[in-house]
Amino acid sequence: MADLIPVSDPADLRLSDYVRLRDVNLRKSLEAEHGLFVAEGEKVIRRAVAAGHPVRSLLMARRWAEPLADLLDGLDAPVYVADDATMESITGFQVHRGALASLERLPLPPLQTVLSGARRLIICEDIVDHTNIGAIFRCAAALGVDAAVLAPRCADPLYRRSVKVSMGAVFALPYARMTDWHNDLSVIRAAGFQLLALTPAPDAEPIDDVKAADRRALLLGSEGDGLSSRWLHEADHRVRIPMNETAQARGVDSLNVVAAAAIACYTLTRGI
Numbered sequence: 001m002a003d004l005i006p007v008s009d010p011a012d013l014r015l016s017d018y019v020r021l022r023d024v025n026l027r028k029s030l031e032a033e034h035g036l037f038v039a040e041g042e043k044v045i046r047r048a049v050a051a052g053h054p055v056r057s058l059l060m061a062r063r064w065a066e067p068l069a070d071l072l073d074g075l076d077a078p079v080y081v082a083d084d085a086t087m088e089s090i091t092g093f094q095v096h097r098g099a100l101a102s103l104e105r106l107p108l109p110p111l112q113t114v115l116s117g118a119r120r121l122i123i124c125e126d127i128v129d130h131t132n133i134g135a136i137f138r139c140a141a142a143l144g145v146d147a148a149v150l151a152p153r154c155a156d157p158l159y160r161r162s163v164k165v166s167m168g169a170v171f172a173l174p175y176a177r178m179t180d181w182h183n184d185l186s187v188i189r190a191a192g193f194q195l196l197a198l199t200p201a202p203d204a205e206p207i208d209d210v211k212a213a214d215r216r217a218l219l220l221g222s223e224g225d226g227l228s229s230r231w232l233h234e235a236d237h238r239v240r241i242p243m244n245e246t247a248q249a250r251g252v253d254s255l256n257v258v259a260a261a262a263i264a265c266y267t268l269t270r271g272i
Contacts, residue, residue: 002072002074002079003079004065004079004081005078005081006080006081006082007080007081008086009086010089010090015059016030017030017034017036017038017057018038018100018102019090019092020092021092021093022092022093024130027159028159031105031156031159036105037053037102037103037158037160037163038101038103038163039100039168040095040100040160041099041164042064042068042097043167043168044164044168045058045071045100046071047167047168047172048101048103048171049101051171053103053104053105053106055075055102055103055104056101056103056104057077057078057079057080057102058072058075058077058078058079058099058100058101059080059087059090059099059102060079060080061083061095064098064099065079068099108176108177109174110176111176111177111178111187112187112191114147114148114149114175114176115187115191115193116191117146117174118147118215119214119215119216120144120145120146120216120218120268120269121145121146121147121188121216121217122136122147122149122218122261122265122268123149123150123151123188123219124148124151124154124220125151125154125181125219125221125222126151126153126221127154127155127220127223127257128154128155128223129155130155130156130159131162132223132257133156133162134157134161134162134165134166134170135166136148136257136258136261137170137173137175138169139258140261140265141172143262143265143266143268144269145218145265145268146174147173147176149175149176149177149184150177151178151181152178152179152181154177158170185231185234186234189234189236192214193215193216193217194213194215194216194217194237195217195219195234195235195236195237196216196219196235196236196237197235197237198219198220198221198227198260199226199227199238199239200226200240200241200243200253201240202240204239205237206240206241206242207241208267210239216268219235220261221257222257223256223257241260241264
């Protein structure tokens with residue numbers, strides 16, 4: 001087993017990868033500067049390592065050394081152990097899952113590389129909530145979507161909360177970021193994808209009614225405003241998930257983006 005390094009000082013500079021994990025602005029700056037991300041919990045850490053992300057270090061309660069012994073064997077990275085109070089002082093919250101790992105980010109593939117191996121695709125525009133991004137990746141991976149494309153302003157799938165909510169699905173689903181929000185949909189269409197813009201608009205087509213193409217891409221919009229008018233206009237079809245006839249009377253006209261993504265991904269991948 002790797003040597004365990006006891007730590008007790010929250011200001012220890014060796015632990016700087018783990019400071020204030022709930023401070024989104026700080027974490028964005030720190031993680032971008034150092035090219036790292038943090039995984040929380042045994043299952044997620046194992047999935048991150050299996051996906052090929054090099055480990056910078058681990059920080060854990062001593063009780064997690066044995067369950068992770070096989071992973072720690074031969075690990076060329078420091079393993080810090082601390083009591084729960086010290087970990088909470090460093091991270092800013094109670095680390096209920098008991099183990100954290102700081103890992104290196106891998107370069108994202110270019111858009112064309114992700115498109116080349118996919119038949120079913122999700123494209124997210126300006127979904128800024130990290131929990132939603134993680135949950136959408138989990139839905140997409142579970143239901144057989146091949147890859148994801150993110151607009152420039154979408155939340156980071158490798159932010160700790162995204163990774164945790166996805167249960168590591170962010171490592172299983174290939175994804176790329178657009179570099180040109182205005183024109184990259186046309187690039188995706190030119191690669192042979194039928195573009196389906198998901199919207200609650202009553203004049204949109206029921207998603208089941210659209211004849212399936214060999215390659216299909218589902219467009220998902222932001223939590224509040226939905227898809228932009230530009231993307232709605234560029235889509236081949238505007239599609240909706242039909243609501244129950246009593247929904248309007250109950251004041252419900254749509255689903256949240258995660259629930260809608262799950263239903264639409266199921267429809268998208270049927271009959272492959």
